[in-house]
Amino acid sequence: xxxxxxxxxxxxxxxxxxxxxxxxxxxxxxxxxxxxADWDMANLTADDVGVDALRYAFAKSxxxxxxxxxxxxxxxxxxxxxxxxxxxxxxLFLKHQLAxxxxxxxxxxxxxxxMERFSFGSVLEDVESGFRRLSRDIQVAKDxxxxxxEKIRYFQTYLRLVKKLTPICPSICVRALSAIQTxx
Numbered sequence: 385x386x387x388x389x390x391x392x393x394x395x396x397x398x399x400x401x402x403x404x405x406x407x408x409x410x411x412x413x414x415x416x417x418x419x420x421a422d423w424d425m426a427n428l429t430a431d432d433v434g435v436d437a438l439r440y441a442f443a444k445s446x447x448x449x450x451x452x453x454x455x456x457x458x459x460x461x462x463x464x465x466x467x468x469x470x471x472x473x474x475x476l477f478l479k480h481q482l483a484x485x486x487x488x489x490x491x492x493x494x495x496x497x498x499m500e501r502f503s504f505g506s507v508l509e510d511v512e513s514g515f516r517r518l519s520r521d522i523q524v525a526k527d528x529x530x531x532x533x534e535k536i537r538y539f540q541t542y543l544r545l546v547k548k549l550t551p552i553c554p555s556i557c558v559r560a561l562s563a564i565q566t567x568x
Contacts, residue, residue: 439552440553443505445459490548511548514545
């Protein structure tokens with residue numbers, strides 16, 4: 385029962401940066417994949433990576449049309465991979481001393497509309513594919529020697545993607561943006 389209550393508490397996901405908890409998702413019924421005993425909340429939420437991965441899994445599985453949400457291990461793993469990718473790219477940009485560049489705003493009509501409609505699955509697919517594409521492009525640029533010439537463009541793309549991800553995975557995004565602002 386305790387695990388269920390903890391999962392229930394965590395499912396009230398804040399999604400807005402404007403006012404604290406302006407938009408909150410409340411799931412009526414959460415069905416963890418497999419044995420509920422395997423979903424140890426102490427382990428899942430032991431660090432920011434786990435918390436963001438859990439928020440990712442909730443957002444990715446959200447449907448306004450369903451009263452029941454099936455929370456899968458695959459979504460949790462996908463969230464972890466995304467959080468690690470964001471962190472690794474942050475380290476790369478800090479290593480190349482890219483900090484202090486002004487932060488972009490996210491005002492793309494398609495993104496704003498999807499967030500207002502609670503279409504988090506499509507937003508996350510777009511953001512994830514953007515991070516994967518960015519990672520591949522950086523690797524290709526490193527291999528062919530053009531990274532130094534293109535690194536500011538890659539960095540600006542990274543910042544836009546982080547800003548888009550912030551409402552869903554705030555821990556890693558705030559950590560990344562703070563580190564970039566202070567160059568730490």
